[in-house]
Amino acid sequence: MESPAHTSLPARSRQVADALAAAGATGAVRELADSARTAAEAAQALGCEVGAIANSLVFIADDEPVLVLTSGRHRVDTAALAARLGHDVLRRATAQEVRDATGQAIGGVAPVGHPQPLRTVVDEALADYPRVWAAAGTPHTVFPTTAAELAAITGGTVLPVDS
Incomplete structure (x- = not known):
């Protein structure tokens, strides 16, 4: 049975909550x-360091989406990450590609x-924080977790x- 808090969430966030529960999170x-659309906004709303925010960024490699969960404290070096993943190019997905993939x-x-x-790639820098926060389907919903x-x-x- 769903908790009252769960049923008051937006539909996309309920889907995320269900997926988290199914995965054992x-x-x-x-x-x-307040909005948590950016790492800085999320950190301010949660009262944590910006590095403890797990940004969910979608890139495209060989026409396939790749989700990169990166620490809010730095940017993804697409050339370096492409090489680590065995691809020539890793490009940022368009808004429509993000919506189609996720x-x-x-x-x-x-x-x-x-x-x-x-x-999915999880930024090793997230392990520097005992608790990280990730988006939960909307710019106003988040959940606590760990890099592991x-x-x-x-x-x-x-x-x-990063490089």
């Missing part, structure tokens, strides 16, 4: 009064709850994503 989705809009993309599982749990629930590969 321990953190509950929570709705924020069912979610930029600014609220969760690590889970997508129409199909995505190849993100890798486990997404089947992701832990790699450095």
Whole structure:
């Protein structure tokens, strides 16, 4: 049976909460009064370091989406990450490609709850934080987790994503 807090979430966030529960994740989705569309906004709303925010970014490699969960403290070096993944090019997905791959809009993309599982990279820098926060399907919903749990629930590969 769903908790009252779960049923009050937006539909996309309920899908994420269900996917988290099915994957055995321990953190509950929570709705924020302020936007968490960017890492800086999320960190301010949560009272944590920007590096503890797991940005969900979608890139395209050989016409396939790749979800990169990166620490909010730095940017993805696409050339370096492409080489680590064995691709020549890794380009940022368009807003439509993000929505097609995840069912979610930029600014609220969760690590889970997508129409199909995505190849996922988890930034090794997230392990520097005992708790990280990830989006939960909308720019106003997040959930607490760890780098290890993100890798486990997404089947992701832990790699450095910066240069």
